[in-house]
Structures are given as structure tokens and as C-alpha cells.
Amino acid sequence: MGKLYDRLVKDIRIKEWLKACINCGVCVAICPAAEFYKYNPKTIVNIVQSHDDEQIEALLKSDNIWYCGECMSCMTRCPRKNAPGMIIMALRSLSIDMGYFVESEKGRQQLPLQRTFCSNILDYGYCVYPRTFAYEDHPESGTVGKWISDNLEDVHKRLGSNLDGEGPGVLRKIPKESLDDLKAIFDVTGATARMKLVEDASAKKAQEMGLSIEEYVKKAFNDPGHGHTNE
Amino acid sequence: MIKEGKVKIWSDYQKEIPDDHWFYVRSCIRQNFFPAAEVTFLKILREELGKDIYETPRHTTCGGIAYHLECIPQETQMTIIARQFALMTEAGYENYTCSCVTSFGLYSETLETWHEMPEVEAKIRENLWKSCRMEFKVPKYLAHTSDLFYKFRNDISAKAKYRLVNKETGEPLKVVEHIGCHYAKMFPSKGVGGAEYPYVLAGMAESWGGNIIDYPERRHCCGYGFRQYHVKANRGYSLSNSYKKFESMEPYHPDMIITNCPGCHYFMDRWQYVIAEQTRKTYGQNGYGIPVFTYEEVAGLTLGYNPWDLGLQTHQVAVEPLLDKIGIEYNASEKYLGTGGKLICTPEFPMSIKCC
Numbered sequence: 001m002g003k004l005y006d007r008l009v010k011d012i013r014i015k016e017w018l019k020a021c022i023n024c025g026v027c028v029a030i031c032p033a034a035e036f037y038k039y040n041p042k043t044i045v046n047i048v049q050s051h052d053d054e055q056i057e058a059l060l061k062s063d064n065i066w067y068c069g070e071c072m073s074c075m076t077r078c079p080r081k082n083a084p085g086m087i088i089m090a091l092r093s094l095s096i097d098m099g100y101f102v103e104s105e106k107g108r109q110q111l112p113l114q115r116t117f118c119s120n121i122l123d124y125g126y127c128v129y130p131r132t133f134a135y136e137d138h139p140e141s142g143t144v145g146k147w148i149s150d151n152l153e154d155v156h157k158r159l160g161s162n163l164d165g166e167g168p169g170v171l172r173k174i175p176k177e178s179l180d181d182l183k184a185i186f187d188v189t190g191a192t193a194r195m196k197l198v199e200d201a202s203a204k205k206a207q208e209m210g211l212s213i214e215e216y217v218k219k220a221f222n223d224p225g226h227g228h229t230n231e
Numbered sequence: 232m233i234k235e236g237k238v239k240i241w242s243d244y245q246k247e248i249p250d251d252h253w254f255y256v257r258s259c260i261r262q263n264f265f266p267a268a269e270v271t272f273l274k275i276l277r278e279e280l281g282k283d284i285y286e287t288p289r290h291t292t293c294g295g296i297a298y299h300l301e302c303i304p305q306e307t308q309m310t311i312i313a314r315q316f317a318l319m320t321e322a323g324y325e326n327y328t329c330s331c332v333t334s335f336g337l338y339s340e341t342l343e344t345w346h347e348m349p350e351v352e353a354k355i356r357e358n359l360w361k362s363c364r365m366e367f368k369v370p371k372y373l374a375h376t377s378d379l380f381y382k383f384r385n386d387i388s389a390k391a392k393y394r395l396v397n398k399e400t401g402e403p404l405k406v407v408e409h410i411g412c413h414y415a416k417m418f419p420s421k422g423v424g425g426a427e428y429p430y431v432l433a434g435m436a437e438s439w440g441g442n443i444i445d446y447p448e449r450r451h452c453c454g455y456g457f458r459q460y461h462v463k464a465n466r467g468y469s470l471s472n473s474y475k476k477f478e479s480m481e482p483y484h485p486d487m488i489i490t491n492c493p494g495c496h497y498f499m500d501r502w503q504y505v506i507a508e509q510t511r512k513t514y515g516q517n518g519y520g521i522p523v524f525t526y527e528e529v530a531g532l533t534l535g536y537n538p539w540d541l542g543l544q545t546h547q548v549a550v551e552p553l554l555d556k557i558g559i560e561y562n563a564s565e566k567y568l569g570t571g572g573k574l575i576c577t578p579e580f581p582m583s584i585k586c587c
Contacts, residue, residue, distance in 0.1 A: 012305065012344060012351060032452045033459075035475075036468045069456025069468065070299045071412040072336070076419065076426045083417075092301045109462045110301065116461075117297040127259040127296035137463060140470075142504045142547040143586075147567070147578035154569040159542045160270035161262070168286045170257065170266040178289045181314060184362035189307040224464040 004056045004094065008048065011090035017075070017083035021045040027074035027084045037228055039067040041074055041084035048087060060095040063228060066106030096194060102205035105225045111202040112221040118195055122183055125174030130156075130163070137221075244425035248382045249372050253284045254324035256315055258331030259292050261493035261525070267542025268493070268527040269330055272376055275530055279390060280383055284328070287318050295333040299457040309351070310358040312341050317359065317367035327370035328379060332492035335375040336413025339421045342369060373421070375414060377491035377526050381423055381431045384438040392535030394440030397486075398558035404486040406441040407521070408432035409476075409499065411492025412452050426450075432489050435526055439533050441487075448479035453495040460498070473502035477514050477521075484516075487553055488523040499523045504547040507584035518585040520548035532559060539565055551587040563587065 008014050027041045028034050034041065044064060047055045059065060068088040075083040092101075101107035120129045135141060135149040148155050153163065162169030186192045206216035261269055276282045293315060298308040319327055329335050345352035359365050380387065395404045410429045415422025424430030427450075433443045454472025459465045476499070480488075490496040503520040507513050515521045523546065524532075531541045538559065543550045544566045554561055566587075567577040580586055 012348065016344065016347065032454060032456070032472045033468070036471050066458065069452065069454070069459045069472075071452040071456065072417045073412060073450075073452060076416040089299075089301070089305075093304065096301060106458075106465075109458060109464070113300045113458060113461060114302045117300055117302045121292055121294060121297055121303075125291040126262070127292045127294065128263050129259075130263050133263065140466065140501050140505050142501055143578040143581055144545060144547045145501070147576070148545060151569075151575045154573065154575045155545070156266060158539075158568070158570045159267040159545070160540075161266040166288070168288045170262045170269055172288050174291055175289055178291055181363045181365075182291060182311065185307060185310045185314065185358070186303070188358050188362040189304060189310050191303040191307040194302075194304060220462075220464075222463050224467070229467065 004053045004060070005048075005051045008056070008090055008094055011093065013083075013086040013090045014048075017081075017086035018045070018048065019080050019082050021049055021082055022080055024079060026077045026079065027082075030073045030077045032071060032073065033067045033069050036230065037067040038230060039064060041068070041088070044091070045082060045084050045087055048091070057100070060091060060098060060100040061103035063104040063106040065091045065095060066104065066109070067228070096198065099197065099201040101198075102201050105220075105223075106228070108202065108205065108216070108220045110198050112217045114195055114198050115217070118191070122179065122186065125179055125182065126171070130171065244420060244423065246378070246421065246423055247372065248374055248378050249326045250382075251282050252324060253282070253326045253328045253374075253379070254319040254322060255284045255286045255376075256290045256293070256327075256329045256334070257286070258329070258334065258493050259296065260497065261330050264497045265493055265525055265528075265542055265545065267540065267545075268525040271527045271531045271536065271541055272330070272380075275387065275527070275534070276379065279534065280386055285322055285324060287322060290315055290318055293329070293331070293334040293337060295331065295337045296457065298337065299333065300461060306355070306358065308337065309341050309355045310362065312338060313355050313359045313367055314363055314365060316369060317363070317365035319370060320366070320368045325368070325371040326374070327372065328374045328376050330376045330493070332375060332411030332414050333494070335373075336417050338373055339418045342373065343418060345369070375422075375431075375491065377431050378423060380526050380530055381434050384435045387530050387533065388438045391439060391533040393533050393557050393559055395436060395529075395533070395557065396440045397556050399556075403440055403442040404556070405444050405484060406436040407444050407446070407449075407480050407485040407488040408436060409453065409488055409490045409492075409495050410450075411490070411495050414491060432491055432526060435529070436489060439529065444480065444483045444485055446480045446483050448476045451476050451479070453492075453498045454502075455494045455498055469498060470502050470505060473498050474506060477503065477506070480521075481514055485521050486556065488521055489526055489529055490523065491526055493525065496523050496525050500546050500548050504581055504584055508582055511583045513584050515548070516552065519552050520584050522546065522548050522550045522553045532557070537561070539568075547581075549585065549587045
């Protein structure tokens with residue numbers, strides 16, 4: 001048994017949601033990701049249950065583990081109570097901890113995601129916050145989305161929001177003490193350390209690719225790459 | 232499957248939903264994209280049904296989206312949840328309800344894990360004390376907010392001004408119900424009706440006069456996929472999965488879609504616009520789309536609330552054809568006005584999907 005496998009089996013999600021896969025393929029049939037990407041959850045579970053560190057390392061460095069949408073449809077269907085989606089979550093965590101995520105195009109998307117979502121949580125107390133949800137990055141939000149974005153205060157006031165206001169309500173300003181609590185939770189539970197790891201590994205990879213960190217972020221966020229999807 | 236079979240399965244998955252006294256936490260997505268839906272939810276519960284539901288300004292995101300984006304570790308996510316439970320405990324409540332389906336899935340997962348692995352709960356308690364000096368009791372009952380409207384569906388129906396019925400023909404409207412994946416796919420026993428035949432929205436739609444459509448991809452994911460939407464490069468995944476659902480429901484000519492997950496609502500509304508702009512294909516009648524609603528919006532419509540107070544102007548797919556079909560009165564000229572009739576600009580018209 002190798003060291004990567006040893007680390008994987010310490011993850012709660014593996015302990016709870018990896019039994020013995022019987023290769024029936026039901027998870028593949030139900031999987032929205034398998035339909036869109038060149039992706040097969042059964043193969044991934046097979047590699048993990050092979051205990052083969054060489055194969056697991058290759059998996060952790062590949063795009064494969066980043067294709068899943070974590071809808072967990074597989075969890076309902078597996079006749080052996082496995083949850084490939086949960087196993088994927090454990091693999092992604094290990095890929096980040098090992099710094100392997102920067103070796104794949106989809107893994108490198110971690111930096112722009114972290115910069116947006118961890119900042120939203122620590123600065124505002126929300127995962128999604130309207131002042132950082134730029135229309136330019138979300139043209140699919142439509143002409144109405146642009147209208148809302150251009151008239152944010154007026155629209156939210158009309159709809160009864162308490163946007164950035166004191167007291168309870170929709171999109172209220174989260175009190176500073178609560179934001180301090182979130183920061184302390186990040187520090188105590190490893191989120192702050194993970195943020196630093198992702199920043200450092202990404203900076204190193206950007207340098208290796210001959211890109212500034214801004215170019216690296218832009219490429220990771222915008223470039224769909226080649227060869228990921230089923231034709 | 233024959234109706235009797237469905238009824239039997241549904242009866243196996245009936246969850247206990249307390250009648251009153253709830254601690255309420257909001258949804259990041261719903262607050263951003265359908266703020267009036269949450270306003271309406273509280274208004275109906277408090278003013279129409281006389282229920283006690285409490286919100287503290289100190290509650291925050293549960294961190295669920297960041298967790299599913301792998302931005303924060305599981306231990307962080309569970310400790311944020313523990314802090315929310317501590318706020319509930321502090322306020323003297325023991326029934327917990329959340330507006331977000333992603334949150335609901337995570338609360339269910341966390342409580343299940345703590346039940347199976349008490350040492351994990353102990354570690355999270357230690358984390359919360361170390362970081363926030365807070366302690367908590369686990370909720371006695373956990374419900375998604377749609378569970379509450381399911382429970383009170385007949386009370387809402389009794390007060391309704393409108394039914395989900397075509398006013399010209401008297402026929403029930405054809406309703407697609409879409410349940411967010413994390414409502415019951417992970418822990419079927421936590422949702423009304425389980426994962427296979429969830430009844431939470433079907434129950435509401437039937438009580439309010441509509442007929443549910445059973446179509447092949449009824450249980451397929453809307454395509455959110457967390458990083459598959461939040462990274463621009465991946466959004467084809469999200470679009471393709473919604474497209475698959477629209478193509479599957481099209482032959483059944485749905486009048487409307489009702490969702491309990493704020494993300495699903497957003498994607499099924501906005502991707503119809505994108506599909507129309509890219510391919511000129513529309514799924515509603517006469518060049519319109521199929522209007523998509525949250526359950527709070529539908530409840531508000533049946534109760535006779537002003538559609539613009541419900542926030543239906545923030546939908547990209549026009550709702551007016553459906554309002555006309557039911558016979559709901561509205562003032563078209565007020566659709567895009569601000570508070571007190573303030574004039575603000577109006578959205579541009581899309582190229583290919585008809586808007587009013």
C-alpha cells in the first residue's frame with residue numbers, strides 16, 4: 001500500500017463512501033459529466049481501489065478529477081453504496097495538498113476560483129456577492145442580468161433587499177464580528193493554509209509557463225482548452 | 232409506474248416537519264438572483280400563516296459553494312455549519328430551515344457524518360470553541376424551506392386567489408417540477424418523497440391546481456456543476472445539461488417550470504436565453520420561453536401578490552404569457568420601475584427569445 005493511498009483513506013469521504021466497486025457502470029450511465037467530458041467515474045474508482053500509488057499520482061495530476069460537477073446523482077444509484085462524487089472530492093483535496101493540481105488545465109482553475117470565492121466569504125460573508133459578480137464575466141445572465149447589474153441598488157431596493165444594510169434581510173451587511181469569526185475558522189481549520197498553498201504553487205507554475213500571474217488567472221478562467229469534451 | 236406504486240414509495244419517504252418556530256438561514260444564490268423570493272417566503276409564513284420564523288443578521292454563508300469548488304477543506308465547511316447551529320442554539324430554537332439546496336445537502340451530510348463518526352463532531356466542536364468561543368446543540372429538525380411550503384400547501388391553497396389553471400379552458404396547467412440534486416439524491420430519506428419520486432414540489436403544484444408532467448430527463452441535473460459554471464471556460468457543461476432537459480420536456484408542452492433550488496431556477500431561466508440567442512430555438516409558445524419559478528413565487532402568484540413585488544421582472548424568460556393564461560392581473564408599465572415608481576432604465580430586448 002503506497003503513501004498516497006494511505007493519505008486518501010484517511011479522508012472521511014473515502015471512509016464513508018468507498019466500499020468495493022463492482023464495475024456495473026451505473027454511475028457512468030447517470031453521470032452528467034460523463035456525457036459531456038471524456039470522463040468515466042468508474043475508472044476513477046477503479047484506480048483508487050487498485051491501491052496503486054503510481055496510478056493514483058497520475059490521476060491526481062490529470063484533468064480527469066476536475067470534470068465531475070458534484071451533483072451526486074451517482075450516490076443515489078450505486079447498488080453498493082459507493083459515492084464516486086465524494087471520492088472525487090477527496091481526490092481533489094489531496095491533489096491540492098500535494099500541489100499536483102497545477103499540472104492539469106482544469107486543476108489550474110483553482111486559483112481564480114479561490115481568489116473570488118474565498119474573498120467573497122472573508123470580505124462579505126457570502127459565497128456569491130452581487131458587487132463581485134461582474135456582468136462581463138457572466139454574459140449568460142442576459143439582458144436582464146445586465147439591467148440588474150447596472151441598477152443594482154434600485155433593483156434590490158424595489159425587491160425588498162437590505163443590500164449592505166444593518167440588521168437582518170436579503171444581502172444585509174454581515175457584522176464585522178461575524179466576518180472575524182469566519183477568518184478565525186479559516187485559520188484554525190486549514191482554509192487559510194490551503195489558500196497560501198494554492199497561491200504559491202500557482203505562482204511557481206505561472207513562472208514555469210512563462211506567464212505573469214494575471215495572465216495565468218485569465219487563461220485558467222477563460223480558455224476552454226482542447227480535447228476535454230466528447231464530440 | 233402505476234399511481235399506486237408511486238403513492239407507496241412516497242409514503243415511505245414522508246419526513247416529519249414541525250408546525251412552527253423555525254431558525255432561518257438564507258441562500259447566497261437566492262439572495263443574489265431572486266431576492267424577492269426570500270422576502271415572499273417570510274411574508275407568507277409570518278403574515279398569511281402566522282408562523283414564528285427567526286433570522287439573525289449574524290448568520291453567514293454556509294460555505295457550501297466554496298466547499299464544492301474545493302476552495303475550503305471539509306473541516307472548515309463543517310465548522311462554519313457548527314457556527315450557524317451555535318447561533319440557533321443561542322436564539323433558543325431547535326428547528327432549523329435553510330433556503331439553499333446546496334446548504335441543505337451539506338447540513339444533511341454533516342449531521343449524518345457526525346452521527347456515524349462522533350469523533351468528527353468532537354473535533355468540530357473543538358474547532359468552533361478555539362476559533363469563535365461558541366458551543367452548539369444539533370438541530371432537532373432540519374428542513375429545506377420548500378418542505379415548509381409543502382407542509383402548508385393546503386393552507387396556502389385555501390387562501391389562494393388564483394389556481395394553476397388555464398382560465399380559457401379550465402384545464403390544469405402543465406407543470407415541470409425540478410428538484411435540486413442535493414435535496415434528496417445524497418440522502419433520500421431527508422427529502423419529502425425521496426430521490427426517485429420527490430413530492431415536495433409536485434405536492435405544491437397539485438394542491439394549487441396544476442398537473443405534473445413526467446418526462447424522461449425529469450431527474451437530470453440542471454447542469455450547475457459548481458466549477459463547471461463558475462469558471463467561464465467550463466460553462467458548456469452547464470448549458471449542455473440544461474439543453475438536454477429542455478429537449479426532453481419539449482414534447483410535453485409545459486406551461487411552466489417550478490424549482491426548489493435557486494441555482495436550478497437561474498440556470499433553467501438563463502440558459503433558455505442563451506440557447507435562443509445561439510440557435511434561435513425557443514421552448515415556449517409563439518417564440519417565448521418556458522417561464523421558470525421558485526415555489527415562493529408561485530405561492531405568491533396564487534395568493535394574488537403583485538408579480539413585480541415577487542421579482543418576476545428579474546427573470547429573463549417573460550412570465551406575462553403565463554400570467555395571461557391564468558388570468559392574473561398586472562400592470563405591464565410598472566414592470567421595470569424602482570421603488571415608489573422611480574423611473575430606471577429598462578433591459579434591452581434579446582435577439583431571438585420573445586420578451587414582453
